[in-house]
Amino acid sequence: MLMIQGDITSLSPLHFGNGRTRGTFSQTLPYIPGRTIRGMIGWYLFQNDHALFDACGLAEDHDATKMHLFARNAYPLAGGMRSVYAPLKYYWCKGCQSLIPAGKTECNMTMKGFPCLQEGRRYTGMIGMETFSEKRLKNPDPVPMRLETKCPITRDGHTSMGKDWQLKPYHIQGIEPGVSFGFQMLADETVSEGVLSCLEEASYTCGLGGFRSRGYGLVDFSTEPGVQVKELVDRRSGEIGEQETHLLTLNSPCITRSHDRCIIGFGDEFFREANSRLASAGFSGDISPGADASPEITKALVRGWSLKNGNKVDEIVPATSPGSCITVEGSPQSLAALEVLGVGDLLSCGYGEVYISGGI
Numbered sequence: 001m002l003m004i005q006g007d008i009t010s011l012s013p014l015h016f017g018n019g020r021t022r023g024t025f026s027q028t029l030p031y032i033p034g035r036t037i038r039g040m041i042g043w044y045l046f047q048n049d050h051a052l053f054d055a056c057g058l059a060e061d062h063d064a065t066k067m068h069l070f071a072r073n074a075y076p077l078a079g080g081m082r083s084v085y086a087p088l089k090y091y092w093c094k095g096c097q098s099l100i101p102a103g104k105t106e107c108n109m110t111m112k113g114f115p116c117l118q119e120g121r122r123y124t125g126m127i128g129m130e131t132f133s134e135k136r137l138k139n140p141d142p143v144p145m146r147l148e149t150k151c152p153i154t155r156d157g158h159t160s161m162g163k164d165w166q167l168k169p170y171h172i173q174g175i176e177p178g179v180s181f182g183f184q185m186l187a188d189e190t191v192s193e194g195v196l197s198c199l200e201e202a203s204y205t206c207g208l209g210g211f212r213s214r215g216y217g218l219v220d221f222s223t224e225p226g227v228q229v230k231e232l233v234d235r236r237s238g239e240i241g242e243q244e245t246h247l248l249t250l251n252s253p254c255i256t257r258s259h260d261r262c263i264i265g266f267g268d269e270f271f272r273e274a275n276s277r278l279a280s281a282g283f284s285g286d287i288s289p290g291a292d293a294s295p296e297i298t299k300a301l302v303r304g305w306s307l308k309n310g311n312k313v314d315e316i317v318p319a320t321s322p323g324s325c326i327t328v329e330g331s332p333q334s335l336a337a338l339e340v341l342g343v344g345d346l347l348s349c350g351y352g353e354v355y356i357s358g359g360i
């Protein structure tokens, strides 16, 4: 397996539905969901290279061992790096955005010679990695948006409104052109070259996201050569090994199931799935909750996306939200491998991504 990283830059407005259309207003997500990237590649290969479509395992929705291509969410950049979801366990000063030390209720920083003393609040959303070294919230680069009003057109063309006219103008929120996002994709060696060489053509023949017939969805991919998973795991396990504690934070919604029921949080099912995923990729599945695990959990609903079912929403699934976190124990190698491999269901759509950070 290779980890492929790079940037996706919008060349036209982009729109990614979040399933929460209100009236005639369609809101967009502020990032590019992995499932739409997978959908674009899948749709293109299905039309143009059926052998590669099959080799990627794109018809497979649930069994990760049969998948050879895993798209990840493309998140806004922060200081040139892909941003991550802030762990929910921390509190940040309302005034200067510094980390509130554990056990304290107010900020102990000094501002212009005076103690800051403001209270803290949780932060939900994406942050730059520098947040961890600077102990202060580092916001990602802004994702500028536009709002456009479109009029529905009927086949009969431009007529004045009749008595039975039902159509209303609608409003599309879109990401502006010229915004870059951090791209990540895990691909088997057998398919990576083929997939990389089709990205450009797929992006301008298929496009990404909604309202493509309205001129939305044009992007540019710029990728670096893939890095072997083993090399990446070795590098990251060295960094993780130096940390005193290991906080596992979800960087996308995570879906864990037990007997067809979705289980929210970091229970036995989560660790069982994580360890069996590691074992199936040849790593030791030795991750367990820490002695003082203190999990922080919120719930989300995500839309499963199936190429097999006509590239449509397959199901609405309860999931554990990104930002949910728990202190864990395990060998640095296993923790590093879990960052690369992910945990839970619908992994090829970008769900189940985690990252490990030390105590801050």
Ligand SMILES: [Zn+2]
Residues within 6 Å of the ligand: 093, 094, 095, 096, 097, 098, 107, 108, 109, 116, 117, 118
């Ligand atoms: Zn402060």
